[in-house]
Amino acid sequence: MSERALRIGLPILVLAVLLLAWDLIVRGFAIPPYVLPGPGLVLSTLIADAGLLFQSLLVTLTLTIEGFVLAAVGGVMWAVVFNQWRAVEYSFYPYAVILQVTPIVAIAPLLLIYLPQHLAVLACAWIVAFFPVLANTTLGLNSVDHNLLALFELYKASRWEILWRLKLPAALPQMLAGLRIAGGLSLIGAVVAEIAAGSAGAGSGLAYRIAESGYRLNIPRMFAALVLLSLAGVVIFFVLSAVSYVVLRRWHESAIRRER
Known part of the structure; x- marks a missing residue:
């Protein structure tokens, strides 16, 4: 079998196997849906509540x-x-480190005091990304x-020519790696802020639907919302990975190896 078939299959x-084991455990031990719903019930709930859940998503x-775009532009x-x-x-770099290591769950309630809900959630998504x-x-x-840098300086290249023609292209793989990480983290920041908003976020994002389902013991809807969040994170990662591959495939070793 080819490597690509193995990576997909x-x-x-x-x-x-995990879904089958999950279903067998729920059926074998007769676990009630408000404790652990089976995968079939989660799927049917996802279909039944699709309008509400996808609107929140x-x-x-x-x-x-929005938070990812702000983080990408500002970070670069x-x-x-x-x-x-x-x-x-x-x-300023030490303060960026402090901002990163401070738990977002501690920052979110403070931001919700001083900022409107939308801006507070957006700020949380931006901070972590x-x-x-x-x-x-x-x-x-x-x-x-350093040899390339010395060559540019030997030919009297200006600071901005060195930046545009040498440093930015050379930094592109690391930049794209940072963007892939930031994509998932921005989703995490938005979810944490929405949960911290509590009842103030009524009728808004998917994280509120998860909290609401937990309060009402509507566990199948909670699992359905979690599935949607996980799928959204996977899609974000693969989209950014595809962008990185398209940009790097003709010249960078990490992308060239994937084609061999």
């Missing part, structure tokens, strides 16, 4: 994409600033081959 096989994905811009002016990097883009892009810009 084996995860599907594992998923099928759209709200969550909108906030996720600040990485360029840090690379060009080391004094700025030394002054910003640092991976900043750190990876900064590392890529600072890791340019």
Whole structure:
């Protein structure tokens, strides 16, 4: 079997085995649906509540994409600033680290006090997604081959020519890796903020639907919402991975190996 067939078939096989084991456990031990619903009940609930759940998913994905775009643009811009002016990097990079290591569950309630709900959720999505883009892009810009840098300086290239023609292309793999990480983290930040919003987020995102289902012991709907969130995260990752592959496939070793 080809490697591509194995990479597709084996995860599907594992998923099928897990679903079968889940169904057998629920049926064998007669577990009630409010404790652990079976996969069939979760699927039927997902279909029955599709209108409500997909509307909430759209709200969550909108906030996720907005936070991701802000993190991507801001992270790359600040990485360029840090690379060009080391004094700025030394002054502000430690605060970016502090922002990253502070748990978002502790920041979200504070943001909800001072900001409108939409902006607070957006800020949480941006906070957790910003640092991976900043750190990876900064590392890529600072890791340019010194021999190539000396060659550009020998030909009297300006600072901006070096940045545009050498540093940014060389940093592209690290930048794209940071974006792949940031995509999933922005979804996590949006979900955490929506849960922290509690009743203030009534009628909004999918995370609120999960909390609401838990309060009402509607466990099948909670599982259905969790399935949608997981699928959204997987789609985000694969979309960003595909973008990375398309950008790098003609010249970078990590993408060329996938075609062999």
